[in-house]
Amino acid sequence: MKRYSSIAASFVFAALALLQFSCSDNDPQVETGSIVVNFDNMVGDANLALNSGTYINAAGEDFTVSKLNYYISNIKFTKTDGSSFTVPKDSSYFLVREGNQASQTLRINNVPVGNYAGIEYMIGIDSLKSIEEPENRKGVLDIYTGPTNEEAMYWNWNPGYIFLKIEGASDSSTTANGNYQYHIGGFGGRTGKTLNNIKTAKLNFGSQTVAVTTAAVTTTSAPQIYIKADILKIFDGPTKLRIAEKSGVMFEPFSANIADNYANMFSVKEVRNN
Amino acid sequence: MKNIFNFSIMLTWLLLVQISCGKETEKPLPEPEPKPSGPTPVQFSKPSYFPAPVYDLSKNPLTEEGIELGRFLFYDGILSRTDNIGCGTCHQQQAAFTHHGHDLSHGVDDKLGTRNSPSVQNMAWNTSFFWDGGVHAMDEVPPVPIQNEVEMGERTANVIEKLKKTPVAGAVKQVDYPKMFKAAFGTDEITADKMMKALSQFMMTMVSATSRYDYHLQGDASALNALEKEGLSVFKQKCSSCHATELFTDHSFRNNGLPPNRINDQGRYAITLNESDRLKFKVPSLRNVGLTAPYMHDGRFTTLEEVLNHYANDNVKPGIHESATLDPLLKTGTKPGIQLNASEKQSIIAFLKTLNDEQFIRDKRFSDPGIGTSL
Numbered sequence: 001m002k003r004y005s006s007i008a009a010s011f012v013f014a015a016l017a018l019l020q021f022s023c024s025d026n027d028p029q030v031e032t033g034s035i036v037v038n039f040d041n042m043v044g045d046a047n048l049a050l051n052s053g054t055y056i057n058a059a060g061e062d063f064t065v066s067k068l069n070y071y072i073s074n075i076k077f078t079k080t081d082g083s084s085f086t087v088p089k090d091s092s093y094f095l096v097r098e099g100n101q102a103s104q105t106l107r108i109n110n111v112p113v114g115n116y117a118g119i120e121y122m123i124g125i126d127s128l129k130s131i132e133e134p135e136n137r138k139g140v141l142d143i144y145t146g147p148t149n150e151e152a153m154y155w156n157w158n159p160g161y162i163f164l165k166i167e168g169a170s171d172s173s174t175t176a177n178g179n180y181q182y183h184i185g186g187f188g189g190r191t192g193k194t195l196n197n198i199k200t201a202k203l204n205f206g207s208q209t210v211a212v213t214t215a216a217v218t219t220t221s222a223p224q225i226y227i228k229a230d231i232l233k234i235f236d237g238p239t240k241l242r243i244a245e246k247s248g249v250m251f252e253p254f255s256a257n258i259a260d261n262y263a264n265m266f267s268v269k270e271v272r273n274n
Numbered sequence: 275m276k277n278i279f280n281f282s283i284m285l286t287w288l289l290l291v292q293i294s295c296g297k298e299t300e301k302p303l304p305e306p307e308p309k310p311s312g313p314t315p316v317q318f319s320k321p322s323y324f325p326a327p328v329y330d331l332s333k334n335p336l337t338e339e340g341i342e343l344g345r346f347l348f349y350d351g352i353l354s355r356t357d358n359i360g361c362g363t364c365h366q367q368q369a370a371f372t373h374h375g376h377d378l379s380h381g382v383d384d385k386l387g388t389r390n391s392p393s394v395q396n397m398a399w400n401t402s403f404f405w406d407g408g409v410h411a412m413d414e415v416p417p418v419p420i421q422n423e424v425e426m427g428e429r430t431a432n433v434i435e436k437l438k439k440t441p442v443a444g445a446v447k448q449v450d451y452p453k454m455f456k457a458a459f460g461t462d463e464i465t466a467d468k469m470m471k472a473l474s475q476f477m478m479t480m481v482s483a484t485s486r487y488d489y490h491l492q493g494d495a496s497a498l499n500a501l502e503k504e505g506l507s508v509f510k511q512k513c514s515s516c517h518a519t520e521l522f523t524d525h526s527f528r529n530n531g532l533p534p535n536r537i538n539d540q541g542r543y544a545i546t547l548n549e550s551d552r553l554k555f556k557v558p559s560l561r562n563v564g565l566t567a568p569y570m571h572d573g574r575f576t577t578l579e580e581v582l583n584h585y586a587n588d589n590v591k592p593g594i595h596e597s598a599t600l601d602p603l604l605k606t607g608t609k610p611g612i613q614l615n616a617s618e619k620q621s622i623i624a625f626l627k628t629l630n631d632e633q634f635i636r637d638k639r640f641s642d643p644g645i646g647t648s649l
Contacts, residue, residue, distance in 0.1 A: 134414065134466075135467050143414075144417060144434070144466030144470075145430060145431035146431070149429055149430055149431045150431065152421075156414065156421055157404070157418050157422075158408040158544070158545045159408070159409060159410070159414060190410060191410070192548065194545075194547050194548065195547050252547070253547060
């Protein structure tokens, strides 16, 4: 009986050892927490109201917004000590949709504890992900079903993601029904070099309008970052976008001007450490 | 107490081992071979004179059940918003899987597209798809017509939902897709990835290599007559730089001098935005060309005579359109085009018709299983 129990005990010990081994992938010494990033789509200082609000762009044209979607990906946080944390690639793709409240809150888990001073992210989808097998592009990247498909954030005839899509109506529009549509994408080309509209936003939490300038990640509290996306900037930047001149822009060279504009539409509104 | 605890763990462990090893301890019985379970593998076979296929079969091995599912999906109008336009609507077998009688694609609600439907044949060797080569993988081809507003006008996600709800009670055509997906993939879960793979499996099997020209290649001296042989010889001199290999295409994109049409279709330029790609379209295979009229990306020519007159720059108004990207091979003589006299044209056409594959367009394996629609 004693022999049996010692064999059993060693078996249990071996099993526990195995369990330990299989769980040691993540360095247990790095403590982690979460950061929550909220995107507020705004028009200047006003909240964007889909369909109901009428706005004036930099060229003085009135417009409404019926749809606003954009991809945020490849997120990286920089610490106050100058080091940084890059969110693991496959946990780093988000589709922000004005028509979907939940999509505007990005919860990033497994962030090493520490004080963070800024955030960097891509507006759009990187080229490597864009050419991966469809089986490896799920969730918000699913090209057949899911939000990508519902919102048509993918050009299947010239495969690639639409990075930012804004649609609405304007008295200045030259289309038959008075609508305007800007669908901006282009990851640089698969077989040859072509349009590359991938843009990166780099935001510092210590900007002048922010009271709290550091996001403190601990194991128990997740800081909240509020980012303002001012859609007026889509029309105003290096190029003044006139709906009367360009009522529809999709995969064409002019789209680079719109991407240059919207690359500057993000700013940090508030940082909250709870 | 501790011993009892340890002993019970031991017992549980032994019990588990016993369960998992139970089958091995049974005496093997002299039974007949067990029925194979799961889908039946199919070996892809290619004609010896074709190059190696481009499609990676290791990621989507062919099975009888997968191919059969692909055939049903290919013909089923459920893929369209109106439930009555299938792939087989615009890719009809008797026209070598093109749309007989239509210059431009004709889809839901009688809407018209901008290009002529290309043949679905020998897809395994394609390096890109569509007239502009925008798509690079066969698995990513079906969503393009499905989601095109004037072709099938549907969303892939919605097709998946519709397939899940089959068989539809009271429907004239009873197709049980969950059952067919289970037979093909071992699970009745219907996903877009599996749907595209099944369609690819079916299209992989659509190989055309049983024309009279193929018999000629295989050594049948009587397969071609004297005129056709003469045509083959002229063809090799004057056409085979672009319509190369036994697939009759070099898979390149070229500007063959067609004047831009009314919508000013810029072809491959729309994909690459590269000035050097303006007005370039894919060089199509000429297999079954005698069955796939009308011709060119916009179906502007209805006969092979018109096509050859275009290349010869004869009797066609307007003639070869000289733009910056006109193919250099059409600029070798004193005037743009290919030097072709009347008898050469006649012999080339006679030869081209030997590429008609009567077996391919009658093959029951590729035919509508009784669920298709045609408009």
